[in-house]
Amino acid sequence: MTSPLQRKLVSDFTTPGVRNITGATAQDKMRQMMRVAGMLPVLLLLCVGFSLMSESFFSAQNFSIISQQASINVVLASGLTFVILTGGIDLSVGSILAVSAVVALLVSQVPGFAPLAIAAGLGVGLLLGLVNGALVAFGKLPAFIVTLGGLTAMRGIARLIGEDKTVFNPDLSFAYIGNDTLFGVPWLVVIAMVVVTLSWLILRRTVLGVQIYAVGGNPEAARLSGIKVWKVLLFVYALSGLLAGVGAIMTSARLMAANGLQMGQSYELDAIAAVILGGTRFTGGVGTIIGTLIGALIIATLSNGLILLGVSDIWQYIIKGVVIIGAVALDRFRQTGART
Amino acid sequence: MLSTGSESPPLALLEMRSISKSFNGVRVLHDIDLSIFPGQIHALMGENGAGKSTLMKILSGAYIADSGTIRIDGCDIRNYGLNDAKRHGISVIYQELSLCANMSVVENIYLGREIRRCGVVNHKAMTEGAQVVLKRLGVTFDPHALVGTLSIADQQLVEIARAIHADTRILVMDEPTTPLSSKETESLFTLIRQLRDDGVAIIYISHRMAEIYALSDFVSVLRDGHYVGSLDRATLSAETLVRMMVGRDVSGFYAHERPSCSYEKPILRVRNLTDGSNIKDCSFDLYAGEILGIAGLVGSGRTELARLIAGVDAYSGGQIEIDGKVVVIRSPRDAGNAGIAYLTEDRKALGLFLDMSVHDNINVCVVGSDALFAGFVSRTAGTGRAEQAIQTLNIKASSDINVGALSGGNQQKVLLARLLEMKPRVLFLDEPTSGVDIGAKTEIYKIINALAASGVCVVMISSELPEIVGIADRVLVMCEGKLVTELGGHSGLDITPETIIAFATGSDRLTLANGDLVQ
Numbered sequence: 001m002t003s004p005l006q007r008k009l010v011s012d013f014t015t016p017g018v019r020n021i022t023g024a025t026a027q028d029k030m031r032q033m034m035r036v037a038g039m040l041p042v043l044l045l046l047c048v049g050f051s052l053m054s055e056s057f058f059s060a061q062n063f064s065i066i067s068q069q070a071s072i073n074v075v076l077a078s079g080l081t082f083v084i085l086t087g088g089i090d091l092s093v094g095s096i097l098a099v100s101a102v103v104a105l106l107v108s109q110v111p112g113f114a115p116l117a118i119a120a121g122l123g124v125g126l127l128l129g130l131v132n133g134a135l136v137a138f139g140k141l142p143a144f145i146v147t148l149g150g151l152t153a154m155r156g157i158a159r160l161i162g163e164d165k166t167v168f169n170p171d172l173s174f175a176y177i178g179n180d181t182l183f184g185v186p187w188l189v190v191i192a193m194v195v196v197t198l199s200w201l202i203l204r205r206t207v208l209g210v211q212i213y214a215v216g217g218n219p220e221a222a223r224l225s226g227i228k229v230w231k232v233l234l235f236v237y238a239l240s241g242l243l244a245g246v247g248a249i250m251t252s253a254r255l256m257a258a259n260g261l262q263m264g265q266s267y268e269l270d271a272i273a274a275v276i277l278g279g280t281r282f283t284g285g286v287g288t289i290i291g292t293l294i295g296a297l298i299i300a301t302l303s304n305g306l307i308l309l310g311v312s313d314i315w316q317y318i319i320k321g322v323v324i325i326g327a328v329a330l331d332r333f334r335q336t337g338a339r340t
Numbered sequence: 341m342l343s344t345g346s347e348s349p350p351l352a353l354l355e356m357r358s359i360s361k362s363f364n365g366v367r368v369l370h371d372i373d374l375s376i377f378p379g380q381i382h383a384l385m386g387e388n389g390a391g392k393s394t395l396m397k398i399l400s401g402a403y404i405a406d407s408g409t410i411r412i413d414g415c416d417i418r419n420y421g422l423n424d425a426k427r428h429g430i431s432v433i434y435q436e437l438s439l440c441a442n443m444s445v446v447e448n449i450y451l452g453r454e455i456r457r458c459g460v461v462n463h464k465a466m467t468e469g470a471q472v473v474l475k476r477l478g479v480t481f482d483p484h485a486l487v488g489t490l491s492i493a494d495q496q497l498v499e500i501a502r503a504i505h506a507d508t509r510i511l512v513m514d515e516p517t518t519p520l521s522s523k524e525t526e527s528l529f530t531l532i533r534q535l536r537d538d539g540v541a542i543i544y545i546s547h548r549m550a551e552i553y554a555l556s557d558f559v560s561v562l563r564d565g566h567y568v569g570s571l572d573r574a575t576l577s578a579e580t581l582v583r584m585m586v587g588r589d590v591s592g593f594y595a596h597e598r599p600s601c602s603y604e605k606p607i608l609r610v611r612n613l614t615d616g617s618n619i620k621d622c623s624f625d626l627y628a629g630e631i632l633g634i635a636g637l638v639g640s641g642r643t644e645l646a647r648l649i650a651g652v653d654a655y656s657g658g659q660i661e662i663d664g665k666v667v668v669i670r671s672p673r674d675a676g677n678a679g680i681a682y683l684t685e686d687r688k689a690l691g692l693f694l695d696m697s698v699h700d701n702i703n704v705c706v707v708g709s710d711a712l713f714a715g716f717v718s719r720t721a722g723t724g725r726a727e728q729a730i731q732t733l734n735i736k737a738s739s740d741i742n743v744g745a746l747s748g749g750n751q752q753k754v755l756l757a758r759l760l761e762m763k764p765r766v767l768f769l770d771e772p773t774s775g776v777d778i779g780a781k782t783e784i785y786k787i788i789n790a791l792a793a794s795g796v797c798v799v800m801i802s803s804e805l806p807e808i809v810g811i812a813d814r815v816l817v818m819c820e821g822k823l824v825t826e827l828g829g830h831s832g833l834d835i836t837p838e839t840i841i842a843f844a845t846g847s848d849r850l851t852l853a854n855g856d857l858v859q
Contacts, residue, residue, distance in 0.1 A: 201716070205716050205717060205719075206711075206714075206715040206716050206717060207707045207708050207710070207711055207715050207717055208715055210696075210700055210703070210704055210707050210717075211704075211707075213693065213695075213696055213700070214693050214696065214700075214704055217693040217694065217695050217696055218689075218690075218692070218693050218694070220689070220690050221684075221689075221690055221691050221692060221693060222693075222704075223671075223672060224650075224652060224672045224682070224684065224690060224691070225672070225704050225705045225758070226671070226672050226673035226676045226705055227704070228673070281695075285693070285695045285696075286695045
């Protein structure tokens with residue numbers, strides 16, 4: 001481990017008590033902790049508020065409902081966390097979800113091919129994500145444009161292959177995913193937790209994770225460090241597409257049907273909201289998957305609580321929008337406040 | 341101060357008195373005095389970092405001086421700012437172009453002072469006004485052309501056209517000829533002289549000795565933020581100017597205790613390297629254990645040369661050999677594999693990941709080697725490496741804090757640590773001590789010496805002459821994209837600040853052409 005050079009350098013520099021951690025460090029640690037905790041206080045506040053206002057809110061059953069409602073958004077938002085960490089955006093996840101769901105349902109209807117339905121759905125998602133990634137990484141096109149085009153085009157494709165009708169399958173082989181539990185935990189929640197755990201592992205424990213943060217934080221420095229930036233970009237968009245495929249399986253398992261027109265409609269907006277609420281910086285380089293999880297839970301809790309309170313659909317939209325902007329403004333204020 | 345004879349001295353148009361300025365506690369200007377007279381071309385000289393640009397930014401109101409007074413037409417102006425500069429007709433042409441590429445020439449010339457009629461922009465009047473100015477500059481391009489479509493030289497002319505309008509009384513030009521050809525330079529000089537004859541005061545910043553001779557009535561020299569002195573045309577000489585600009589003691593703080601290099605077998609051979617624009621036909625050899633300095637003015641191509649060899653930019657001609665074998669370098673990755681590492685001059689923009697930890701910044705290049713299975717990395721290897729580097733390079737921070745929170749010196753050491761993890765055989769250091777305090781500087785010099793002593797070839801690019809002179813075994817001097825000379829080694833020329841300046845500014849050619857140095 002110690003080469004002659006290092007020994008020489010050590011002898012040149014090592015003075016007793018060199019490891020002095022400055023005051024700025026402690027402050028910095030505090031700031032990083034706040035960043036990780038992020039929106040957790042907001043989530044807890046919402047829970048307390050709704051518990052006080054509605055009797056039916058604080059129950060195991062309701063929490064199970066909230067977590068199931070959040071699960072699909074958690075999966076999509078996890079994919080978006082990767083994309084946004086590199087400084088990109090993926091607006092097409094809702095439409096990819098629709099294509100994957102229609103394909104999965106169609107395959108499940110073909111006699112003898114039912115077991116392949118899940119693989120088909122995931123495969124289509126992965127493929128469409130790779131197309132996005134290739135256009136961004138090799139075509140050097142802005143991610144916003146590529147995935148905005150994808151949002152529209154893939155919605156059309158979903159309607160085209162489903163012949164613009166709802167595809168039903170009352171004997172859907174993977175319907176259990178939408179309706180059953182594994183050791184008492186709904187399958188939807190299990191899948192979401194697995195996705196979050198794997199995402200956390202990739203971001204925190206792999207070479208790729210370091211490179212994702214590097215590309216988002218300083219793309220030019222990443223290139224100079226010998227990182228293959230194209231590989232990182234291809235990966236994040238492919239993953240986002242794959243997770244949209246996972247979302248497709250989850251959604252269609254619940255409905256036992258798929259509809260190219262309506263499925264996944266504006267899901268990308270909820271997913272982006274979750275990522276941003278979770279403290280991921282929109283320009284990339286900063287953010288955590290746990291933050292995204294909390295962000296998605298805030299959105300689900302808010303919807304659930306407002307429904308329980310009997311707030312009209314119209315007001316729910318307005319309140320959700322205000323909470324998203326307000327929460328992020330609060331976060332920004334808190335961070336700049338902590339700096340001075 | 342000005343030797344104009346016995347008659348009463350003319351009234352100074354502008355007087356700057358005891359101007360001081362600090363950035364982050366580092367004093368960059370110390371009590372500068374400067375008087376500017378109408379109808380004179382006043383040249384301002386000094387090494388890079390001497391404080392010329394800062395002083396001019398104070399004059400333009402972009403920076404506020406910490407102390408001192410600014411007097412125009414004999415009246416003190418309090419809280420001198422951007423509007424005062426504008427009101428008194430002070431125009432500044434900065435080194436970096438500040439044009440909007442997406443707008444037309446006319447719109448750029450009148451940016452911020454559009455001619456209005458009834459609140460509506462009067463395009464006709466602006467076009468006519470612009471045509472008058474452009475004609476005066478002798479330009480041929482269409483005033484409605486988008487600035488982004490013009491060549492850099494033409495853009496520079498637009499910048500000049502913007503600065504000279506009817507109200508201009510003081511015109512500051514910061515190395516205006518850098519992008520211009522000799523013909524364009526000549527017409528610019530004609531224009532400058534014409535402006536002077538119209539009574540405009542001109543402050544002209546340049547490193548090129550020939551330009552100073554051709555233009556200036558008066559030369560003032562800054563060094564390390566201090567005013568050194570002034571010369572008028574009668575007393576102007578290249579030797580005096582160089583001595584005034586350098587005039588520093590090269591002390592022993594560059595720590596030079598290592599065996600001298602043998603110069604037997606080169607590790608790196610660069611032959612006729614060309615990029616088609618900035619770098620022309622550069623060839624040199626690099627030997628194990630030596631520190632090679634590359635000196636030259638900003639813009640002479642030092643950084644560009646290093647970037648070509650480090651795979652950051654693509655070269656269009658020439659070849660690079662390592663240990664006698666030709667290597668093809670197309671990306672920083674190729675360079676890394678060939679054992680070449682490059683420390684960028686802009687560590688924040690091009691080097692560090694400010695939102696990532698010291699640990700991740702040090703490991704980012706080599707993290708792949710820690711992979712266990714499926715890309716999962718062992719944290720222990722990386723942690724060990726980071727801790728080792730923190731100790732060896734004396735980085736004053738723990739490994740888990742963000743690099744953005746560190747001081748310049750510690751940031752630089754983190755970046756250096758990252759490169760050292762790649763175990764380079766050839767290490768390019770581009771301005772390794774810029775923005776670094778004196779203590780960290782000394783430590784970085786020690787690291788560089790230790791690296792050379794262990795057999796690494798170090799190439800050091802620096803604008804600080806004493807640094808190059810103090811640390812390098814050999815020095816290559818660049819001027820306008822070419823390697824013009826070698827100093828030290830077997831060249832027979834001594835490494836002194838004076839010779840470096842002479843070759844870097846091209847005044848050696850003046851000396852040869854013109855024995856007494858006066859035009």
